[in-house]
Amino acid sequence: MKKLFALTLVSSALLTGCMKGEQKADLSKEENKIFYAVGTMHGSRFKSLEMSPAEKTAFLAGIKDSLNGEKEKVNSQEYAMKFRELLQKRTTQMAKGNKDKGGQFIETFVSKEGGTKTASGLAYKVLTEGKGETPKAEDTVTVHYKGTLLDGTEFDSSYSRNKPTSFPLNRVIKGWTEGLQLVKKGGKIKLVIPSELAYGDQGAPPKIPGGATLVFEVELIDIKKADKK
Template sequence: MKKSLLVGVFAATALMTGCNKQQDVKVTAENDKVFYSVGYMFGQRMKDLKLSDAELMAMTQGLKDAARGTKEQVDLKVYQPKIREEFQKRVEAHSQGVKVEGEKFLEKFVSSEGATKTASGLAYKIIKAGDGAKPKATDTVKVHYHGTLIDGTVFDSSVDRGKEVSFPLNRVIKGWTEGLQLVGKGGKIKLVIPSGLAYGDHGAPPKIPGGATLVFEVELFDIQAGEAHSPDDGHGHGHGK
């Protein structure tokens, strides 16, 4: 998300979602549903901030005042620089608890399933070694993958979509780049990827929370040497950068 959009995106959420105790709105008109959808999608990005009702109401009032052309109640030059700092602080605070649970899950995966933990913190278990060459980071791989959170919630799956995916191995999250180089063509691997090798404190809203440890099962079908152009599928959190 670009910096210039930060204030508008976050401020838009509160009014559109109608999330305060004073006035919850039941959306019925077709045009209202359009704007409700805008608010809901933005609101999903704010879930981890744990905003209070008072904070949501203040945000709502700010959006109303701006949309109606009413003079602002605060000096924006003073408070605009504080926005990123406050949001960053809350995102990091939320992600810490998520990270702790992820670390416990990863260590249990290593101890109870005989998985291996690498120096980077990635944990993996070879389900099927494969009998072909292993890919290099600069190669393009063709795979099927199934991605879940540690509670089993599926956030993305080419298996469920029924379509294999090809992408450059050096243009994905670090856990994928490292992990796929450990299995041969025709093989299958299970990866448990800590947030530092995935999407970090910010996650990939709305499906992946900040600090989340990710679980993937990946089957490697083919390897194409050298740099590829672009993924043939826009889906897949294996494609995150």
């Protein structure tokens, strides 16, 4: 938490620049593009806090005052601790809200889309029946996949890279480890994975918020059996 506070406060300052007043970013230079990219990456962390307009104004004012050498209007050391408390509170609240939405999504997926819910809370639907065997947790699988949030926002895809990926099945999130054992080689499966089987309350910022239920469509291309000891 402390590292996040220090890193995001410094790097988010890049969003405003050192000059007073609003200015359009000049992205004609490579160095400016680098700083812009860093600013967007870390600025997205604050976006997830869903700040009010007044909070955004205060946040940017603090950055500008610091960069312009103005005397701080509040004790930054004192409020650093309060920020950590606020961050934890909002993270918990947002995670709970996301988990509630995920639970409703899974129930609809099961009741209206023909999905199946396992004892762990994972929901799945086999989209294409394969003809081969199913993998074991110790095996290495090769897959093509797409991952989205509940609103359809894509956060990862091997299709976009035009290259399948391979990994040991027991070294990924629990929802994948369980879910890929439910489809045969050559098949395709849709997985709806609750946060407790994915990235938990902390999520995987900036793309995956805390408590998020994730939706994957996965093609199981190949299975490499684990070496027997």
